[in-house]
Amino acid sequence: MSETHEGAHRHPAPTGFIRKYIFSVDHKVIGIQYIMLALAAVLVGMIMSLLMRMNLSWPGTSWPILETLFPTGAPGGVMTPEFYLSLVTMHGTIMVFFVLTTAPQGGFGNYFLPIQIGAEDMAFPTLNMLSFWVTLVGFIVILLAIFVEGNQGLGEMFAALGPSFRGGSGTVGPIGGWTGYAPLSALGRIAGPGQGAGMNLWVISIAIFCIGSLLGALNFITTLLNMRTKGMSLMRMPLTCWAWFTTAVLALLSFPVLLGGGILLLLDRVAGTSFFIPGGLYVSGILSGSNPNFPLHTGGSPILWQHLFWFFGHPEVYIAILPGMGATSHILATFARKPVFGYRAMVFAIFAIGLLGFFVWGHHMFISGMSPYSAIAFSILTLSIGVPSAVKTFNWLGTLWGSRIRFTTAMLFALGFVSLFVAGGITGLILGQSSLDLAMHDTYIVTAHFHLVMGVASIFGMFAALYFWFPKMFGRLLNDTIGRIHFWITFIGVYAIFVPMHIMGIVGMPRRFASFGEYEFLKELHPLVMLVSVAAVITIGAQLLFYVNVFWSIFKGKKADDNPWEATTLEWNTTSPPPHDNFAGVLPTVYHGPYEFAVPGAPKDFVMQTDIEAEVPGGNGHNGHKH
Amino acid sequence: MVTSTRPIIKKGAGPGPGVPGPNGNGSKGDGGEYRDPKSHANRYRIGMWVGLASVTMMFTSLSSAYIVRSVSASDWTSLPMPRVLIASTLLILASSVTLEVARRQLKAAATTAYARWLMITVVLGVGFLVSQLFAWRQLSAQGIYLSSNPHSSFFYLLTGAHAVHLAGGLFGVTFLWLRSRLVLSEATQMHKRKASADAVSIYWHFMDALWIYLFLLLFLWR
Numbered sequence: 001m002s003e004t005h006e007g008a009h010r011h012p013a014p015t016g017f018i019r020k021y022i023f024s025v026d027h028k029v030i031g032i033q034y035i036m037l038a039l040a041a042v043l044v045g046m047i048m049s050l051l052m053r054m055n056l057s058w059p060g061t062s063w064p065i066l067e068t069l070f071p072t073g074a075p076g077g078v079m080t081p082e083f084y085l086s087l088v089t090m091h092g093t094i095m096v097f098f099v100l101t102t103a104p105q106g107g108f109g110n111y112f113l114p115i116q117i118g119a120e121d122m123a124f125p126t127l128n129m130l131s132f133w134v135t136l137v138g139f140i141v142i143l144l145a146i147f148v149e150g151n152q153g154l155g156e157m158f159a160a161l162g163p164s165f166r167g168g169s170g171t172v173g174p175i176g177g178w179t180g181y182a183p184l185s186a187l188g189r190i191a192g193p194g195q196g197a198g199m200n201l202w203v204i205s206i207a208i209f210c211i212g213s214l215l216g217a218l219n220f221i222t223t224l225l226n227m228r229t230k231g232m233s234l235m236r237m238p239l240t241c242w243a244w245f246t247t248a249v250l251a252l253l254s255f256p257v258l259l260g261g262g263i264l265l266l267l268d269r270v271a272g273t274s275f276f277i278p279g280g281l282y283v284s285g286i287l288s289g290s291n292p293n294f295p296l297h298t299g300g301s302p303i304l305w306q307h308l309f310w311f312f313g314h315p316e317v318y319i320a321i322l323p324g325m326g327a328t329s330h331i332l333a334t335f336a337r338k339p340v341f342g343y344r345a346m347v348f349a350i351f352a353i354g355l356l357g358f359f360v361w362g363h364h365m366f367i368s369g370m371s372p373y374s375a376i377a378f379s380i381l382t383l384s385i386g387v388p389s390a391v392k393t394f395n396w397l398g399t400l401w402g403s404r405i406r407f408t409t410a411m412l413f414a415l416g417f418v419s420l421f422v423a424g425g426i427t428g429l430i431l432g433q434s435s436l437d438l439a440m441h442d443t444y445i446v447t448a449h450f451h452l453v454m455g456v457a458s459i460f461g462m463f464a465a466l467y468f469w470f471p472k473m474f475g476r477l478l479n480d481t482i483g484r485i486h487f488w489i490t491f492i493g494v495y496a497i498f499v500p501m502h503i504m505g506i507v508g509m510p511r512r513f514a515s516f517g518e519y520e521f522l523k524e525l526h527p528l529v530m531l532v533s534v535a536a537v538i539t540i541g542a543q544l545l546f547y548v549n550v551f552w553s554i555f556k557g558k559k560a561d562d563n564p565w566e567a568t569t570l571e572w573n574t575t576s577p578p579p580h581d582n583f584a585g586v587l588p589t590v591y592h593g594p595y596e597f598a599v600p601g602a603p604k605d606f607v608m609q610t611d612i613e614a615e616v617p618g619g620n621g622h623n624g625h626k627h
Numbered sequence: 628m629v630t631s632t633r634p635i636i637k638k639g640a641g642p643g644p645g646v647p648g649p650n651g652n653g654s655k656g657d658g659g660e661y662r663d664p665k666s667h668a669n670r671y672r673i674g675m676w677v678g679l680a681s682v683t684m685m686f687t688s689l690s691s692a693y694i695v696r697s698v699s700a701s702d703w704t705s706l707p708m709p710r711v712l713i714a715s716t717l718l719i720l721a722s723s724v725t726l727e728v729a730r731r732q733l734k735a736a737a738t739t740a741y742a743r744w745l746m747i748t749v750v751l752g753v754g755f756l757v758s759q760l761f762a763w764r765q766l767s768a769q770g771i772y773l774s775s776n777p778h779s780s781f782f783y784l785l786t787g788a789h790a791v792h793l794a795g796g797l798f799g800v801t802f803l804w805l806r807s808r809l810v811l812s813e814a815t816q817m818h819k820r821k822a823s824a825d826a827v828s829i830y831w832h833f834m835d836a837l838w839i840y841l842f843l844l845l846f847l848w849r
Contacts, residue, residue: 097842111838123670123673123674124670124674214678214681217677217681218674218678218681219674221673222670222673222674222677223676225673226666226667226669226670226673227670250682252677252680252684253681253684254684255681256681256682256683256684256685256688257684257685257687257688259685259688260685260686260688260689260692261688261692263689263784264689264692264784264787265785267773267780271773272773273773273774273777273780274702274774274780275692275777275780279702296703298700298702299696299699299700299701299702299703299777300777301695301696301699302698304692304695304696307691307695308688308692311688451740456824476673586682
């Protein structure tokens, strides 16, 4: 039994299709919209990684389909190095911004934060809707960036915006990398192929994305501070809520810095300022100021862009992974049927990771010519993030210790998250030391490190979250057999992809190179390159299973109960899927912490947060139940 | 096998079972008032402070760029300060005062005076934006444009970014002014009006302080 009380209806349930599913202010619909956006974006990003693997494995091969799609980027079907670089750029940008930032926070956070704290919606529902649509516009602009240079019709449309938007530089999409380093990214078309109109759209898309994320972050923080239901003290919140809250704080404080940097970069590109462009630059055979196409620039600082970018860029890594950590803690406890080991330590570890994340951006810039003393400071701060990370890892292991694990698909992915986080994080201790990074910078070991820890681990967190919460979101279960096949292929597949990359990196294979045929010492690595490609094809194939599973199960999956996992938190108190105001007009009252599993003296092996009769004053076992 | 039962009160999991803990809605955990209208309206104030944190970060990033660029550059030419900026400063300072007066009138339930002072604030705010326009025109008449030299780039950028933010504040004050004619009967609506007035004035004073900071940075720092 749960005690309930009146909650305020702030907006009535919409009836029309458009207000209900398209321009909805319901946080649940917006959450699903974010997840769908991420599912679309991740498909684009995966196809790009496939194209990159094709070129790395069989460089110089003619692929007729490429010529049809990208006549300028792949003349004769052979991928040009510029095309490869633009794939690298767009893969990184789309994955980091539109997948790793949208799904864990905008998707699952939007859907479950209000329900888990017992609120009927976000604090500012209209702002919430706006943040999704702004993000979607950002995604459309980044897709345009791919085609604006290669496609004549689109190119002409954008050329009307001004001289710096003129395309026709003979490639597809921007090639600045997801970091868009100045000064080449700040010069415009003169810097060569892929630095024209597409790059403008890239900067604009990032700026739009920043605004969308800021609106979302503001909403998350206000909701959590203002709308917790009766009895939901801070220390009774599920760890997921702590993770989403910390992520929102990180986004709130880091995205404005990128927005500021983006404005400066755009002004350099379109308005002729010199924020990031140094004097005396000699690019594409032209000296700055000697040609009307390349006006005089003086005194700008390219390193300034790196500082502004990485001041955002490093917290961004935690924006991607913290929600995964929250979901993992939540799911491990649920299926280990044990309380989270060291709840309070977990909360402080999340905060510590978030806080330290703001002081380590320099470790991306060790080879930028920074003072060795700053490098040491950044190194020490970077390595100190290992402490809260280890606290979290040991607490996850402590949660699992001696438990009778229920190996559901969600649990498998949560365990996979722990494995990948450790495997990927451990190389952070290597790369975080300036002396080692000098040798390893811009090699495949960096690629392997951040793909494992920030890319794949975060994705595993999202998979775990989706398999766990799918029954709540759609009232139906995902197919378990397909889920297990999906897990094992993906889990083994990602290790098969990224472990060889560590070896390549240590040998010295540089990242972002379209092919390695000209380097004698790298030729022996070609079997490894092939192995990675084969593993990538198989792993991506397994994701198609996942897509089929999701869209089939939404309509045809097995019906789910309100609480299929015997979990404790508030979302399992309401129907699957929840009604428009989440709790059908009566908000729950909370009497317990979030992870009361295997409580001695309780009638069941779990105590829901709203259960009142499990009260055991003084622990004298008045229920008489022992186990 | 566990043979004895222990209390399920655990450290760090809130004040134990059966006792609702404090939350964000004015409940102290003693089962007291839940989600009273005041705390419901509080979200406007909280949201405003949170939003201003991000505005602060953006201007921090721009001013750190300014400082880095100004100390490292050999191509820095200091701008002559457009005189009209003194008028800008006086106008925005006055607007903060009038908005504060308006807010106090609202507290004293003097709705007519509240509306009047809001209107004066709107006029002063528009005056500030017009004076900024004059400053930009004055500089461009002297041939100083966005790309002329680093100081002018930062001048147009920082004043422009501030003006965009202030225009948002002006929209807020105008909104309060238009809404001030509505007669409110319910306590909830009254709390909401006070909270919106608080939120808008927090923002407005922040923009005022931001202007002073930018003014000093642009013409006294270097």
